[in-house]
Amino acid sequence: MGEVRPAMVLFEGGDRNLAWQPRRDLLASDRFAREFVLEVAEDGRSQLRFGDDVLGQAPTPGVPFEALYRVGNGAAGNVGAEAIAHLVQPLGLPAGGILRVRNPLPAAGGLEPEGLEAVRQYAPQAFRRQERAVTEADYAEVAQRHPEVQKAAATFRWTGSWYTVFVSVDRKGGRPVDAAFERELLGHLERFRMAGYDLEIDGPRFVPVDLALEVCVAAGHFRSGVKAALLEAFSTRELPTGPAFFHPDRFSFGDPLYLSQVYRQALAVPGVASVEVRRFRRFGKTPARELEEGVLATGRLEVIRLDNDPSRPEFGRLELTMKGGL
Known part of the structure; x- marks a missing residue:
């Protein structure tokens, strides 16, 4: 559950071009990043935490936000197949065009909120995850955290003035390691790499x-x-x-x-x-x-x-x- 993100987006002043995205924390957010953290208290109430123009952009005082979000009801939402037969139509909207409502497949993925006891038990394990890349194996492991990478291998090479880390990537589905994906993966690896080491992304041989x-x-x-x-x-x-x-x-x-x-x-x-x-x-x-x-x-x-x-x-x-x- 450590990778769970809220299904939520904020629009500054109701402008759909000024969207703010949720993050687990703002430690990797720059001062221009429109990002926020959703914090849920023990009593279930939520509050939003924004940046300070150093780690994440600070919102403009007095400007309202429009929130678009989705909520669930935990494991109770994992209904069986053919359990849904009715649709609640919002007031003021026409009811025509709907002939039948059904769910041919059962629902899955609904989980109960994580309790404080689970947090106490599992939080210490979160600190055992490597959050920096030092060795070749480190660079390969953090590259494989990208959802489109099936497997990666890293190689250190002295290029005459400094070391360059060449990360060879086998992309899922056989998709090419093109320029757009290289830029995306370089951004993913940036927060892990050591200072003084260049990064290059290669495809398989x-x-x-x-x-x-x-x-x-x-x-x-x-x-x-x-x-x-x-x-x-x-x-x-x-x-x-x-x-x-x-x-x-x-x-x-x-x-x-x-x-x-x-x-x-x-x-x-x-x-x-x-x-x-x-x-x-x-x-x-x-x-x-x-x-x-x-x-x-x-x-x-x-x-x-x-x-x-x-x-x-x-x-x-x-x-x-x-x-x-x-």
Whole structure:
């Protein structure tokens, strides 16, 4: 519950362009930040705390605020499926256009307010969380606190006059580490980094896989159907049963690709009687006994990739030879 934020925003003078956002504290807020802290007393009453033009901007005296917020009713709000059947219509609004009200799925996530005893028990643990980055492992750990980072690795390099910390980031969903994301992540890391160290954000070093399978199709199955199922199973897509084999979130820094994983995935496809891996190596590289040793190893900053895009073979290739079947 330590990351809970109030669902609230303030508009200075009712102006929607002058929005103030809630924060846990104002220790990282600069003097221009329109931010505030919502403090709840033991009796349930709340008050707002603003900055002092040093840590957070101070509001203009006499200017009113318009508050837009959402409240809940704790665990009682976790109603079951099909429990909601009525809508309370505000006075003065037309009631037309609504044919039915229902909730096909049960509600979840409602929690009771944290009591003082829970605060006494868990508050000391909050101070054990590292809030500064000193070592390479520290920089990787705080980078992974960003909600879009699947995994990170940091490397210190002497650049001639000072040290630069290169943070390599594997972004969730295979999204690119573009200029906009680099700026966002640099802002996230700024409060943790050591003075005198520069920061640079890098993407992964991808290892394109060159994979060739010879498949024997079981009797009574069409080769074209089994091939389509194999292409889907070894794709990069999110399938109804979960992420496909080469989905970007299945592999990250340093994760090897084992030959046994390929066999298991291929044999799990309906209609596959047997399979033989004919090529298993880095794309465009001389084989380094990957097929004989049963593993395609990666370095600490490398990530396995096989997109099987004919227009981008440098991001991996899958070749299927189908035999038997119909």
